[in-house]
Amino acid sequence: MKQPASSTLSEKDLLKILQSRKYRGLGLPLSTLQDIAEKEALRGIPPKELEKAVREKLHQLVAPYLGDPDYAAESARLSSLTAGDSTALREWCQGVLSCHASTRERIPMLAEFYQLIFTQIGTIKSILDVACGLNPFSLPWMPDGVSFQYIAYDLHLPRVQLINQFFKKTGSPGRAIQQDISIHPPELEADAAFFFKEAHRFEARQRGSSRILFERLQVRWIVVTLPAYNLTAQHPMRERQRALIEKSVSGTPWIVEDREICGEMIFFIRKNG
Structure with a gap:
């Protein structure tokens, strides 16, 4: 019982x-x-x-086993940088990204990763990065000429604080919010939502939660990524990941296309428009 x-x-x-x-x-x-x-x-x-x-x-x-930066130390380093020094800021961002497995794996092809995404979703003015992790620190690798309001959501308060410090330092139009999106999905409307390497953990917390989130997101595009292999890169996970996405969109009129780059599967879910 x-x-x-x-x-x-x-x-x-x-x-x-x-x-x-x-x-x-x-x-x-x-x-x-x-x-x-x-x-x-x-x-x-x-x-x-x-x-x-x-x-x-x-x-x-x-998932503490994936790693994390020392937020107090990185905050101090960021404070010491000159706001207009793009080279130093980019190097600092790469150092932060290298602290977590999910973003570290992406570094060798980071510019290509975002070029592929923005080529697919086209011109946008706003992004919701849900369960964002360290993704916002990838801004220096996003295509030149791309400009949008960037709203990032995460559970970790020190992470949220560092992201907001970074946005302020770089003059980026955005903000980070501490919010459990499983309990309180974002209510803001946007052109696209990023949900990178998190859907499988969402499902571990509660089966079917990815679909609920996808339904609640008020966006035209949802860009979902999932690892093609396990952490040791020895066991393929493609079929399992495709099944997760198929179950999450089953019965909807949404259009799904997928790509793969650097061991990361990218699912482009077009909800409307």
Whole structure:
């Protein structure tokens, strides 16, 4: 029998997890843990095993094994740079991108990656980068002449703060927002949404959540990327990833095209227009 939501962990229990050595520096929203705990309780996880289950889900969601920069140190480095020194800013961005596996893998063909995307989606004026990770620091590699309002969403408070510092330093028209898009999908309208290397983790948190997000996004294009291989690059994952996307768009009139570059599958989902 499934446990009622009242059998979930207390706020005190959840705060203990958030304040643990593993997560205390991330500034994660309490609402994220509450959502995970409630869903795990509804799955029938016994109360004695619930904290362990929540910790496992949070580990999958945050994925600390993929790496992360030292946000305080990078903030200090960014502050020391001259705003108009594009070479120094680009070098700093590459250093930040290299700290996380998802963006590090993309560095050898970063300009080609974004050229492919913008060639496909055409001229746009606004982007929602959902579960953005370190993607906003790729701005220096986006095609010349491309200009848009860039709204980035992420769970990690230090990451959000560094992105906003970067936008201000470079005069980029955008902002980063701390928001759990699984609970509160963006309500802003935009031309396109980026959802890079996150859909499989979304599904691990809750099956079918990618489709719910895609339906809620008020955009013409959704650009989804997924890894073509596992982290060791030894096991292909293409069929699994295609199945995830097919399930997420099944029964809709949306048009889907896909490409692959540097071991990353790119799915272009055209919702309308």
